[in-house]
Amino acid sequence: MSEGVIGFKGVSYLYPSGTLAIDGLDLVLPQGKKIALLGGNGAGKSTFLLMLIGILKPSSGYLNYHDTRYCYGKSQLRTLRSKIGFLFHDSDNQLIAPTVYEELSFGLYNLSKDKVWVRQRVEWALEAFGLQELRDKSPHDLSAGQKKRVCMAAVLSMEPDVVVCDEPASSLDPYHSSLIFNQLDKLNLHGKTIIISTHDVNQAYAWADYIIVLKQGKVLVSGSPQKVFHQTEVLKEADLQLPFIVELSHSLFPDLGCESLPKSLVELQTLLKPVLCTDL
Ligand SMILES: Nc1ncnc2c1ncn2[C@@H]1O[C@H](COP(=O)(O)OP(=O)(O)OP(=O)(O)O)[C@@H](O)[C@H]1O
Numbered sequence: 415m416s417e418g419v420i421g422f423k424g425v426s427y428l429y430p431s432g433t434l435a436i437d438g439l440d441l442v443l444p445q446g447k448k449i450a451l452l453g454g455n456g457a458g459k460s461t462f463l464l465m466l467i468g469i470l471k472p473s474s475g476y477l478n479y480h481d482t483r484y485c486y487g488k489s490q491l492r493t494l495r496s497k498i499g500f501l502f503h504d505s506d507n508q509l510i511a512p513t514v515y516e517e518l519s520f521g522l523y524n525l526s527k528d529k530v531w532v533r534q535r536v537e538w539a540l541e542a543f544g545l546q547e548l549r550d551k552s553p554h555d556l557s558a559g560q561k562k563r564v565c566m567a568a569v570l571s572m573e574p575d576v577v578v579c580d581e582p583a584s585s586l587d588p589y590h591s592s593l594i595f596n597q598l599d600k601l602n603l604h605g606k607t608i609i610i611s612t613h614d615v616n617q618a619y620a621w622a623d624y625i626i627v628l629k630q631g632k633v634l635v636s637g638s639p640q641k642v643f644h645q646t647e648v649l650k651e652a653d654l655q656l657p658f659i660v661e662l663s664h665s666l667f668p669d670l671g672c673e674s675l676p677k678s679l680v681e682l683q684t685l686l687k688p689v690l691c692t693d694l
C-alpha cells in the first residue's frame with residue numbers, strides 16, 4: 415500500500431443516542447488513490463466520512479492527517495477543511511447562498527480575495543458541471559440532481575488535496591453521473607485522493623483502486639477491488655451483491671484467481687477471446 419493520507423487509530427464513535435456507529439477502526443487511507451467505501455444501510459459509512467472532516471469527533475481513539483493528529487479547535491478545523499473537500503449526502507446541508515453563482519464563489523473567496531481568479535474558477539465550474547443556465551437561480555429551487563451538481567462544482571473548484579463524497583451519484587442521471595466521475599478522475603490524475611461512499615458495487619468495482627467494506631462500524635474486508643470482490647461470502651455478510659462482471663467471470667471461469675478477475679468489459683472480452691476462438 416502507498417503512503418497514507420489519513421489514518422484511524424483505534425477509532426470508535428458512539429452517537430449520544432447510544433448507537434456505536436464506528437467500532438475500534440485501525441486503518442490507513444492510501445494517498446492519491448480512488449477509494450470506495452461500501453456497506454449496507456447503517457453500516458457506518460456516513461459517520462466514517464463525517465469524521466474525516468472533523469464534524470464528528472471520535473468517542474475514543476484518534477485520526478491523523480499525514481503525521482498530524484486531528485485537533486478540533488476552530489483554526490485547526492479551518493486548516494483541515496481547506497485541504498479536505500466534503501460533499502454531503504443531503505445537498506441541503508451544504509447550500510447556503512442565494513444564487514448558484516454565489517454558492518460557487520463563496521468557498522473560493524475564502525481561499526483567495528483575487529476577484530479575477532475567483533471569477534475564472536466559477537466560470538470553469540459552471541461549464542464543467544453544465545450549470546450555465548442555472549447560474550442566477552436559487553440553489554434551493556433546483557432539483558435534487560441539480561443541487562448535487564452545484565455542491566460538487568463548489569467542492570471540486572477549490573481543488574482540495576482530498577475529496578470526500580457521501581454517495582456522489584445519488585439523484586444523478588447517467589450522463590451527469592459520468593460527468594462528475596470524469597471530474598473526480600481528473601483531480602485524481604493530479605495526485606488528489608478521492609474517497610466516496612456508494613451502494614453501487616458495479617461502479618465501485620470499475621472505478622476504485624481501493625475498497626473498504628464496512629459492517630456495524632467495523633471493516634469486513636479492504637484492498638484492491640479484485641481482492642475484495644473475490645470474497646463472495648464476506649460480501650453476502652455485508653449485504654452486498656457481486657458486480658456484474660465478477661459474477662459473469664466466476665460463472666465462466668470458476669477457477670479464476672482474484673488477480674486475474676477482469677475489471678471492465680474490454681478485459682472480459684480479452685479473457686474470452688481464446689476460449690471463443692478454440693470453440694470456433
Ligand atoms: N444522527 C444520528 N444519531 C443517532 N444515530 C445515528 C445518527 N446517524 C446515524 N446513526 C446510526 O449510526 C449507524 C451508522 O449510520 P450511518 O449513517 O453512518 O450509516 P450508513 O452506512 O451511512 O448508512 P446509509 O447507507 O443508509 O447511508 C446506524 O445504526 C444509524 O442508525
Ligand SMILES: [Mg+2]
Pocket residue numbers: 459460461503580
Ligand atoms: Mg450514509
